[in-house]
Ligand code: SF4
């Protein structure tokens with residue numbers, strides 16, 4: 001049996017453990033018991049000393065490092081981190097969860113990538129820890145957690161509004177009837193048996209719902225609670241003095257991320273960042289450059305242009321690469337941002353009718369915010385992370401929010417995002433250039 | 448009422464006078480008599496300080512189905528007519544079904560807007576939802592994306608998925624999607640130009656759509672062929688996004704035409720529809736003075 005706090009550190013039990021045993025004094029001290037447990041974890045790789053966390057602080061960093069490496073590093077090996085699934089380490093794990101969450105809340109914004117990575121890593125850990133259990137044990141554990149997380153027997157879908165609103169769950173993945181989320185087999189059969197004709201209703205239940213919807217809800221709720229906890233810590237920071245150890249660990253977490261990200265972004269792929277090629281912009285962007293009238297103006301500049309131009313110039317492979325980068329990872333002194341990207345955004349803003357900043361100077365701050373630098377007049381390095389670097393809007397979103405700008409051409413059929421359009425068109429343009437060149441060489445050879 | 452923002456159109460070019468607040472309907476009536484605006488609007492939102500749209504409390508959940516903008520219409524009129532208004536009403540009916548039967552929402556009202564319908568939901572559970580959730584609901588009720596068709600029994604890696612097409616799943620979003628696809632296919636005129644659906648595919652769809660009247664989806668899909676079937680439903684899914692004006696649904700601060708006021712461009716009354724089964728806008732929403740004018 002695993003304790004529920006091994007999966008859900010914010011549970012009452014988890015909190016109690018931390019209150020009784022968590023201390024910030026010995027974070028960096030070598031802990032023999034911890035090392036012993038790690039070394040004796042089944043299939044744990046011990047060939048290199050660096051695989052073994054020697055203190056609580058190191059364990060905390062390993063937790064984060066595991067997740068980024070798993071996600072982005074092709075050479076990732078599970079056995080380097082096997083101890084993270086070992087329930088004998090549960091007490092260490094709970095305490096390290098609080099250390100990480102507090103360090104992040106103290107040092108970074110709830111929107112920062114440090115927060116996001118940590119929240120995601122918790123979700124992934126729950127998933128993998130569940131997978132080590134037998135089917136019955138797994139079901140029992142989930143049932144117990146669900147009970148802790150949801151007070152009522154009946155789950156109305158609107159009680160998941162927070163998870164839906166932060167896109168942790170999609171409405172269409174749930175089976176909902178008269179407002180209730182259907183989780184229980186008997187309940188499912190009572191309601192739907194008569195509708196299911198060509199298949200065995202029990203099997204239909206297993207396929208559509210089974211245990212996985214419960215697991216999904218539990219998992220996402222714990223992620224949401226983690227997020228809320230970080231926000232709470234963050235709000236309190238200004239009132240209380242933060243412990244120096246936590247500040248130190250926050251910095252180390254950040255470093256772990258940067259190291260592992262640069263690793264992944266160096267692998268680059270075939271989409272390289274380069275100077276703007278305006279001819280390769282998709283119709284919606286060209287239209288925006290030409291100027292947009294009131295009504296659509298604000299969204300077109302602040303949401304569409306800002307995200308498109310910044311990613312097109314700095315990180316065109318974002319959807320392929322998936323590494324969660326900041327602008328300064330790609331543009332260290334913000335030179336490109338201030339001399340190439342912002343001027344183009346401002347130009348588009350000026351072309352609007354009426355010019356955007358004339359009656360809405362506030363929008364300048366919102367543009368800075370969408371670049372990840374908080375609500376300020378211009379981007380400044382020390383403000384980075386106060387907001388999130390907004391990823392390029394998808395065509396679907398553009399069609400909803402800015403339908404007048406979308407005038408699809410042939411290439412639009414092949415893509416789902418203006419940024420992919422840009423990459424495709426750049427490639428096509430290069431292709432036709434080389435073709436022409438070979439044509440030309442052929443011709444001259446023929447002569 | 449005193450938590451809503453009101454807006455007026457004094458010049459006939461859209462609302463130009465906003466941020467108005469009225470303590471009660473008497474004061475509003477007086478204002479209307481005195482200023483006689485072209486149109487009257489009120490916010491879907493409730494605020495603590497409506498005079499500056501400050502401290503948002505909650506907003507109605509709204510779906511705007513405009514007869515003129517329906518992606519598929521059997522009439523070819525250039526604005527609205529009996530036929531497309533009726534089709535809009537059918538769509539409204541099926542959206543309301545999903546809102547009530549699936550999502551369990553209560554307090555759902557329909558307003559005839561002058562050129563289509565507004566569904567306005569005042570269920571407290573829905574009024575707190577943010578734009579993202581509203582956009583998910585919108586896509587759910589309008590069938591705006593193809594549901595996944597691969598399902599895994601356990602979340603264990605490495606196992607083979609079950610392939611289930613939307614029409615074999617009679618519950619949840621898949622069922623809604625099937626319903627919307629069927630509606631569109633049966634209402635095609637054969638003249639449409641739809642992304643991902645070339646003229647030959649469209650022709651084959653027209654030829655075989657009678658299978659859907661008897662719910663013979665498997666046969667229909669076989670006739671079309673699996674690859675083209677995917678193109679077909681993907682294409683229609685995109686079209687479905689246009690059934691409802693998405694901007695209205697996700698905008699928490701929008702103002703909408705006030706029921707019982709007049710739509711000045713079409714000279715029809717904006718009014719509450721009590722029974723959508725037998726509502727006839729051309730009879731009920733034409734104000735008396737217009738009817739008289741016509742008769743003379
Ligand atoms: S399809 Fe996409 S890329 Fe093309 S114009 Fe529309 S929004 Fe832009």
Ligand SMILES: [Zn+2]
Nearest residue numbers: 522524528531
């Ligand atoms: Zn018509």
